[in-house]
Amino acid sequence: MGELAGHLALGFSTAFSIENLALCLVGCLVGTLVGVLPGVGPIATIAMLLPLTFQVEPTGALIMLAGIYYGAQYGGSTTAILINIPGEATSVVTTLDGHQMARRGQAGVALGVAALSSFFAGTVATVVIAALGAPLTKVALLFGPAEYFSLMVLGLGLAVVLARGSVIKAIAMILVGLLFxxxxxxxxxxxERMTLGLPALSDGVDFAVLAMGLFGFAEILRNLDNPEARAVVKGSIGRLLPSLDDVKRCIGPVLRGTGLGAALGILPGNGAVLGPFASYTLEKKIADDPKRFGHGAIEGVAGPESANNAGAQTAFIPLLTLGIPPNAVMALMVGALTIHGVIPGPQVMTKHASLFWGMVASMWIGNLMLLVINLPLIGLWVRLLKVPYRLMFPAILVFCCIGIYSVNNTPADVMLTAFFGGFGYILYRFGFEPAPLLLGFVLGRLMEEKLRQALVISRGNLMVFVERPVSAVLLALAAVILVIAVLPAMRARREKAFQE
Amino acid sequence: MIKSPQDAAAGAFLLAIAGIALWLGADLPVGTVRQLGPGMFPRVLAILVGVVGVMIVIDAFLQSGEGLERWPLRAPLFILGAAIAFGFAVRPLGLIVAAPLVMLVGAFASPETRIREVLIFGGVMTVFCVGLFKYALGLPIPVAPWLIGY
Incomplete structure (x- = not known):
């Protein structure tokens, strides 16, 4: 306990420097600003804003990126409530009751409850990260190459199950990502491997190039394909703060949502995406009057929103302790950390102690800032929502181009991004989801490295992965998950869950 | 016959990726199990991608799914073309030309675009981008090398 307090004290003393506070604030602001634009999800937001952090020292850059991430998340909830367009998978659930509340003139309360429950969940998740971070790092040190490899197989297996759409297509995307x-x-x-002799490829495909192509350019193309019917809530937003009665009704859902979200977020392979769904289902099951759900039940906003935010934050745990990103957003964080010369993994906590704890502390500060800046700025966000897409996409395009150019200062990167944009568009047209590809891509190199190390250590004995107990358990779990996912009965239930 | 044209095409696309990867990696040494060579991991993955591709194609014959619509070419052409134009223009001509260029070319991707609106917006955005990225953030991106030398 004393150790935990010491760590948090170190973190807060780092995060509370004027510069880092300012970076956190700017991150939250621009993150929300871009995240609120419909059709721009958190992945595209972070990829686009990555160059903003280049001139900042690593700790500050990471704090700012985390701010951008929370801002983008919050922006996604705002669009979900006000115009029924979820910024990403995890805010799909918020559209159900949040948008209904908005249509009944309670947009302000819905946004307020979303912000307050996110803040509460964020506070709890910060403590969870601080408490679990150190012990998990010790677990990580017990992991040899074989265990790491198996853990990544498990993570990718989970990612397949949790991806939207067809299971086999998700497997295909992971494999293509690994191949890339x-x-x-x-x-x-x-x-040199498969570089076509191009100097731009000799260091491999740059992560930012791939992410921006698949999520920046391809997303513009996707949006242009489906001219949106945007129904911005008309009329007043109404009061923001929930009444005492509302608060009473939300306490239970928020507590349960936070617990569910935090626990699921730690899972490798994008467990965080399950949190809001699980919370919504749970609240609906135990409600006195389940019929209210889908018609503007405040519990249906509070529970999933807290689960969403708790999961978004505990998803940092596998990244910071094991160096394994659990989802595409965290994969982007790896890219960002590497650009700043920090290799994610168990050594981060010891080698870069102030960076690690500073970021943990700034997570809480960031959540507080979001609460403070967003409630008064909601009017501004609503106005932003009305910007027509025909003006938005050229602006996004130019930001993407400048961002990509700035990563390595090479024009070839911009053209390569255009190639991956076209590739991403083809994938979309063929019904593939690009998020698992990005995850496979990020884990690929580490997986190959660990596989080769494990085989060298075992002198070419392939059985090493099943002979070592931890590794065997992880692989068995992965196998069970995949088998369940392809079973017809499970398939139907999974589809139903995603449709709800 | 083919019950899901979209899946059939998707599977064929995966097979093409696998084929290209196998061809490009053909001369990479595979190594031994004890000491894996640089060719092993890519080759195994390419084969797996191909296997999944075959499975998706087979599935397309058995289960009905979505059809293939006509692909709109306008948006990809202009959006990706704009990015490539940016790549060519940014070094010699600088942001002051590349930024409005990418916005103008890109804007043609949407039929809703109004030319005068884009011209004004493009000008404003260019000033904003130069101010933000060059002066506020200090990124080493050329502004107008032919005019002011950087």
Whole structure:
């Protein structure tokens, strides 16, 4: 306990420097600003805003990125409530009752409850990260190459199950992502692999290039394909603060949502996406009058929103302690950390103690800032929602181009991004989801490295992955999950869950 | 015959990816199990992608699914073309030309675009981008090398 307090004290003393507070504030502001634009999800937001952090030292950059992330998340909830367009998978649930509340003239209360329950969940999740971070790092040190490899297999297996759409197509995307990660110079032998002799590819496909192509450019193309019917809530937003009665009704859902979200967020393979769904289902099941759900039940906003935010934050745990990103957003964080010369993994906490704890502390500060800046600024966000897409996409386009160019200052990167934009558009047209591809891509290199190490250590004995108990358990779990996912009965239930 | 044209095409697309990867990686040494070579991981993955592709194609014959619509070419052409134009223009001509260029070319992707609106908005955004990225953030991106030398 004393250790935990010491760590948090270190964190808060780092985060409370004027510069870091300012970075956190700017991150939250621009994150919300971009995240609130319909059709721009958190992944595109972070990819686009990455260059903003280049000139900042690593701790500040990471704090700012985390701010951007929360801002983008919150922006997604705002669009979900006001115009019924979820920014990403996790705010789908918020559209159900949030938008209904908005249509009944309670938009302000819905936004207020979303912000307050997110803040509460964020506070709890910060403590969870601080408490679990250190012990989990010790677990990580017990992991050999074989265990790491198996853990990543499990993570990818979970990602397949939790991806939207067809299971087999999600598997295909992971494999293509892994395949893409092998492009470039082989680290062990120095041999160039599948680079077509292009110098731009000799270091491999840049993560930012791939992410911006698949999520920046391809998303513009996707949006242009479906001219949206945007129904911005007309009339007044109404009061923001929930009444005492509302608060009383929300306490239970918020507590349960936070618990569910925080627990699921720790899972490798994007467990966080399950949180809001689980919370909504639970609240609907135990409600006195389940019929209210879907017609503007405040519990249906409070529970999922707290689960969403708790999961979004505990998703940092596998990244910071094991170095394994659990979802596409965290994969972007890996890219950002690497640009700043920090290799994610168990050593972060010891080598970069002030960075680690500073970021944990700034998570809480960021959540507080979101609450403070968003409630008064909601009027501004509503106005932003009315910007027509025909003006928005050229602006997004130019930001993406400048962002990509700035990563390495190479024009070839912009063209390569255009290629992946076209690739992403083809994937979309064929019914593939690009998020698992990005996750596979990020884990690919680490997986290959650990696989090769494990085989060298075991002298070429492939059985090493099932002979070592921890590794065997992880692989068995992965196998069970995949088998369940392809079973017809489970398939139907999964589809139903995503439709709800 | 084919019950899900979209899936059939998707599977064929995966097969093409697998084929290209196998072809590009053909001369990479595979190594031994004890000491994996640089070619092993990519080759195994390419084969797996191909296997999944075949499975999706087979599935397309068995289960009905979505059809293939006509692909609109306008948006991809202008959006991706705009980005490539930016890549060519940014070094020699600088942001002051590349930024309005990418916005103007890109804007043609949507039939709703109004030319005068884009011209004004493009000008405003260019000033904003130069101010933000060059002066506020200090990124080493050329502004107008032919005019002011950087």
């Amino acid at each position: 990660s092998t492009v470039g110079t082989d680290l062990e032998t120095g041999q």
